[in-house]
Amino acid sequence: MANHPLLQLLRHTHRHQAQIWRASLCSVLNKVFDLAPPLLIGMAVDVVVERQNSLLARWGIGDVTQQLILLSILSFVIWSLESLFEYLYDRLWRNLAQTVQxxxxxxxxxxxxxxxxxYFEERSSGTLMAILNDDINQLERFLDRGANEILQVTTTVLVIGAVFFALAPGVAWFSMIPMPFIFWGSVAFQKRLAPRYADVREKAGLINERLTNNLGGILTIKSFTSEGYELDRLGLDSEAYRQSNQRAIALSAAYVPLIRFVILFGFTATLLFGGIAASRGALDVGAYSVMVFLTQRLLWPLTRLGETLDQYQRAMASTQRVINLLETPIAIHPGQRPLLPTQVRGELEFISVNFGYANRPGILKNINLKIPAGQTIGVVGATGSGKSTLVKLLLRLYEIHGGQILLDGIEIHEYNLRDLRASIGLVSQDVFLFHGTVAENIAYGAFDATPAEITQAAKIAEAHEFIQQLPQGYDTVVGERGQKLSGGQRQRLAIARAILKDPPILVLDEATSAVDNETEAAIQRSLAHITQNRTTIAVAHRLSTIRQAHCIYVMEQGEIAEFGTHEELLEKNGIYAHLWQVQTGAMGEIKKSLR
Known part of the structure; x- marks a missing residue:
């Protein structure tokens, strides 16, 4: 029970306890005053029928006109208070729902x-989007209306039950008999609905996953003319969602009709046996009128439990998914040692580092390499040899499984994680630009940069010229993921971003692998400028990118196979020499033979 989604939600919203109590009190008071008019009607009937023998007369108000005036004043006050508390609870609950959301x-x-x-590699972005958006919105809808409905139904049962037993205990049982069956039915429906709505939320996540993937890959879909294929696949996911909802609806829709039959028994029993008692003089006519009115007010609103229960189960299924996300343990814990970029010398050392991704054999095996402060090293190797993994471990995107990574002689896990990453500038092959202007993307991470600083960084990255040719220059919106720019243009903006960040350590992960020769030459000129007096790790596919590095490490199957300068590696006539021959002379011969 301690792990029930509702209790977990309450623990996460404890800071709003005072507002929850105020909203709950207003809901209860609104329902109390809402139930008062039938009592006033019964008292009015009592006045008209009994006159000087009415209840009010026994309280000392003998004149019939005065009795009716008093009832009129009470009616005005009660209706006013009911409207006031309805306004208050509606405002409090809805504001609470928006705040919690x-x-x-x-x-x-x-x-x-x-x-x-x-965590992200094991889950689709569509599923995570469904949790952050759809599931939290579902919870907001329940808090907006459902919580108030539950409180008001409970208040109705307690208040009317007390009035009935005070007026006519013998007849009251007939109205109360349906209550256990109604609540038992509600619990039974709740248990059966819970797994169905959990399945609905799961199917909703799959649709989000499909749509996110397809919108991100719209170029591929169009180029392979697979629009019909993708529409069919989305149709299958949407149909699965529809059928899942239909299974939930089939059960939830049956709730109200079944409850109505139970309610009908209580209402007709009260109408019949209460009428008999009133006709025999055992029950006052006014009291009988009150019971008939209140029986309807008691039982018919219970049919709304079906809708409320539906909202509740949908909300609890969504809440469980949100709570599961919130309670996912954080595997990478930030260190406590502060690190200012100005204090970083930039000496890096990998000592016997081992690492492997989940459910995969070890990627890195006993890696040992040292980068003196201010020097540039190159890392080359075949695809899958572990080059980019070194970068991810340095940024602590993953935790090593063995060994040590030192920065200026201190293990990197001791540093504050934000400080560590703030000291490293990354330019990757897969450049991600946000939907915004060119200037905003260059200044990403250095949000207080001035226009002059942004322009200077763009000039160093040799991006200023093409930026000026854009329709709005630095104010041009690049589109989602920078889709309005070419690959080379995006790469230059990424370099400008790194220049503006001015980190003591620069990491270039295949920064020129997807650009043409002219763009590569421009990027090379930029990199030659920004790597001076800065520790630089250049992961490269094109060996021309790193031939001037102080040391080049060649990786093969997760191990360092050889290392040295460009000239030293050529003399060894090993893996590097073979790669160099393929990319220069041998490749030229291949091209000639194909002509």
Missing amino acids: HELRLEAYAHLQNLEMA
Whole structure:
């Protein structure tokens, strides 16, 4: 029971306990005053029928006109208070729903950002989008209406039950008999609905996953003319979602009709046996009128439990998914040692480092390499040899399984994680640009940069010229993921971003592998400028990119096969020499033979 989604939600919203109590009190008071009019009607009937023998007359108000005036004043006051508390509870619950939705989404997203990269690799972005958006919105809809409905139904049962037993205990049982069956039915429906709505949320996540993938890969879909194929696949996912909802609806829709039959028994029993008692004089006519009205007010609103229960189960299924995300443990813990970029010398050392991704054999095996401060090293090797993994471990996107990584003689896990990453500038092959202007993308991570600093960084990256040719220059919107720019243009903006960050350590991960020769030459000129007096790790496919490096490490199957300068490696006539021949002379011969 301690792990019930509702209890977990309450623990996550404890800071709003006072507002929850205020909203709950207003809901209860609104329902109390809402139930008062039938009592006033019964008292009015009592006045008209009994006159000087009415209940009010026994309380000392003998004149019939005065009795009716008093009832009119009470009616005005009660209706006014009912309207006031309806306004208050509606405002409190709805504001609470919006606040919880806002805070929970930010809390979930903040937690998500702190999770290791392996978490994202094992889950689709569509599923995570469904949790952050659809599931949290579903919870907001329940808090907006459902919580108030539950409180008001409970208040109705307690207040009317007390009034009935006070007026006519013998007849009251007939109205109360359906209650256990109604609540038992509600619990039974709840248990059967829970797994069905969990399946609905799962299917909704799959649709989000499909749509996110397809929108991101729209160029591939169009180029392979697979629009029909993708539409069919989306149709299958959507049909699965529809059928899952239909299974839930088939059960939830049966709730109200079944409950109505139970309610009908209580209402007709009260109408019949209460009428008999009133006709025999055993029950006052006014009291009988009150019971008939209140029986309807008691039992018919219970049919809304079906809708409320439906909202509740949908919300609990969504809450469970959100809570599961929030309670996912963070595997990479930040260190406590502060690190200012100005204090970083940039000496890096990998000592017997071992690492492997989940459910895969070891990627890195006993890696040992040292990078003196301010020097540039190159890392080359075949695809899958572990080159980019070195970069990810340095940034602590993953935790090593063995060995040590030192920065200025201190293990990197001792440093504050944000400080560590702030000291490293990454330019990767897969450049990600955000939907925004050119200037905003260059200044990403250095948000307080001035226009002059942004322009200077662009000039060093040799991006200023093409930026000026864009329709709005630095204010040109690049589109989602920078789709309005070429690959080379995006790469130059990424370099400008790194220049503006001005980190003591620069990591180039295949920074020129996807650009043409002219763009590569421009990027090379930029890199030659920004790597001076800065520790640089250049992971490269094109060997021309790193031939001037102080030391080049050649990786093969997760191990360092050889290392040295460009000239030294050529003299060894090993793996590097073979790669160099393929990319220069031998490749030229191959091209000639193909002509």
